[in-house]
Amino acid sequence: xxxxxxxxxxxxxxxxxxxxxxxxxxxxxxxxxxxxxxxxxxxxxxxxxxxxxxxxxxxxxxxxxxxxxxxxxxxxxxxxxxxxxxxxxxxxxxxxxxxxxxxxxxxxxxxxxxxxxxxxxxxxxxxxxxxxxxxxxxxxxxxxxxxxxxxxxxxxxxxxxxxxxxxxxxxxxxxxxxxxxxxxxxxxxxxxxxxxxx
Amino acid sequence: xxxxxxxxxxxxxxxxxxxxxxxxxxxxxxxxxxxxxxxxxxxxxxxxxxxxxxxxxxxxxxxxxxxxxxxxxxxxxxxxxxxxxxxxxxxxxxxxxxxxxxxxxxxxxxxxxxxxxxxxxxxxxxxxxxxxxxxxxxxxxxxxxxxxxxxxxxxxxxxxxxxxxxxxxxxxxxxxxxxxxxxxxxxxxxxxxxxxxx
Numbered sequence: 001x002x003x004x005x006x007x008x009x010x011x012x013x014x015x016x017x018x019x020x021x022x023x024x025x026x027x028x029x030x031x032x033x034x035x036x037x038x039x040x041x042x043x044x045x046x047x048x049x050x051x052x053x054x055x056x057x058x059x060x061x062x063x064x065x066x067x068x069x070x071x072x073x074x075x076x077x078x079x080x081x082x083x084x085x086x087x088x089x090x091x092x093x094x095x096x097x098x099x100x101x102x103x104x105x106x107x108x109x110x111x112x113x114x115x116x117x118x119x120x121x122x123x124x125x126x127x128x129x130x131x132x133x134x135x136x137x138x139x140x141x142x143x144x145x146x147x148x149x150x151x152x153x154x155x156x157x158x159x160x161x162x163x164x165x166x167x168x169x170x171x172x173x174x175x176x177x178x179x180x181x182x183x184x185x186x187x188x189x190x191x192x193x194x195x196x197x198x
Numbered sequence: 199x200x201x202x203x204x205x206x207x208x209x210x211x212x213x214x215x216x217x218x219x220x221x222x223x224x225x226x227x228x229x230x231x232x233x234x235x236x237x238x239x240x241x242x243x244x245x246x247x248x249x250x251x252x253x254x255x256x257x258x259x260x261x262x263x264x265x266x267x268x269x270x271x272x273x274x275x276x277x278x279x280x281x282x283x284x285x286x287x288x289x290x291x292x293x294x295x296x297x298x299x300x301x302x303x304x305x306x307x308x309x310x311x312x313x314x315x316x317x318x319x320x321x322x323x324x325x326x327x328x329x330x331x332x333x334x335x336x337x338x339x340x341x342x343x344x345x346x347x348x349x350x351x352x353x354x355x356x357x358x359x360x361x362x363x364x365x366x367x368x369x370x371x372x373x374x375x376x377x378x379x380x381x382x383x384x385x386x387x388x389x390x391x392x393x394x395x396x
Contacts, residue, residue, distance in 0.1 A: 018216040018255055022361070025253040033255075050258055055223040057216055057231075060248050060256035133389065150391040163220070164365065164390030191331065192362030193348040196394050 002029045002177040004077040005070045007096065008061050009036045011085025014053030015163040016113050020079055023170035026186045027178050029077070034070050035061035036096060038089045054083035067095040072108040076177060082114020082133060082162065091119035100125070104156055109176060113160040113169050120144065120157070128154040133162045167192070200227045200375040202275040203268045205294065206259050207234045209283025212251030213361040214311050218277055221368035224384045225376050227275075232268050233259035234294060236287045252281035265293040270306040274375060280312020280331060280360065289317035298323070302354055307374060311358040311367050318342065318355070326352040331360045365390070 006021050021031050035048035050058040063069065070078065078099060080090050090096055100123040103110045112119055117132030121143055130144040131152045140146060150165040151158065151172045158176070160169035167190075175183040204219050219229050233246035248256040261267065268276065276297060278288050288294055298321040301308045310317055315330030319341055328342040329350045338344055348363040349356065349370045356374070358367035365388075373381040 013220075014216050015213075015220045018212050019361075021255055022211075022213050022251070022253040031254070053220070055220040056229070057219055058258035060258065133387075135387075150389075162387065162389030163217075164385070164388040164394070167362065168391065187362070189331075189333075189360065190362040191348075191360030193366065193394075196362070196391075
């Protein structure tokens with residue numbers, strides 16, 4: 001069973017987080033959400049606090065993020081969701097940046113969506129095709145081959161644009177981890193309107 | 199500012215809950231999530247426990263559901279999300295059934311999605327157009343004018359099908375509460391792929 005580590009912080013876009021996590025679980029991917037504390041925050045507790053989403057939904061993460069626990073030998077996929085404040089915390093974390101590089105170096109998948117794509121820049125990834133939320137395009141278009149496709153796959157780096165592209169983003173991750181048949185099996189019961197994502 | 203009460207229980211489909219809540223907040227609707235305890239559960243605490251979603255995401259509700267606090271004089275919209283177990287708890291609650299009737303009698307909106315549409319049956323609503331998740335169609339098609347459209351508006355009752363139709367469901371609620379212009383303003387930054395929901 002493939003395993004995914006989905007990062008979350010205060011200010012994470014809760015639709016992007018939830019759609020990705022839930023769709024992967026439906027595909028049989030074992031998911032763990034890992035809370036990235038803002039710089040200077042008290043991270044001494046043994047259990048993570050609620051992450052307050054960008055639109056006020058409080059989500060209890062499964063674990064604290066730690067560079068020792070969220071490694072490519074334990075997970076097949078690392079996901080960085082958007083939400084301006086949450087993405088700033090996650091993309092600004094040096095341990096996250098280090099892990100993004102390690103996952104890609106070891107051929108594991110990394111997903112970034114919306115403002116989460118800023119982690120490609122902060123991690124210093126080489127120039128390659130990428131997309132993001134339009135609001136952060138100007139911060140990425142020089143360093144990357146910027147695309148406006150809903151989902152961009154570049155090797156094992158998968159990027160996407162916003163809440164409205166999270167279903168195709170998550171289903172693309174399902175297809176890469178579990179195959180095209182599983183993607184269809186998962187999409188069917190989700191009842192997409194005709195001519196959308198199925 | 200319109201106000202929405204979004205019900206949640208253990209087993210609620212977390213994408214349907216989160217997309218609806220978040221999209222309404224983006225439109226300027228004041229949202230409160232209200233936890234419906236399963237029958238026989240201890241509801242004596244003053245603050246609700248987290249609701250464990252159908253795919254394992256734990257969400258902290260804003261308040262306990264109570265027939266005194268979730269009334270049509272306080273809210274313009276009542277939402278029943280899906281997820282088989284959560285919908286069974288919510289649709290099976292006599293106080294919820296009573297409130298569904300009161301909201302509709304007073305011309306307020308009621309949204310039901312996925313298995314949440316079973317609340318139309320348990321509340322004893324009159325025969326009218328309605329949709330639901332295909333898995334519960336057989337329980338509804340005799341009592342209602344069953345439709346397979348992604349979103350069905352019947353007076354102030356709005357029904358929909360599953361996670362894949364939650365964006366058009368939520369955007370329809372935005373349009374009904376706040377107008378078509380607000381729907382467009384909200385949909386734009388969500389970056390839907392061309393030819394989907396915007």
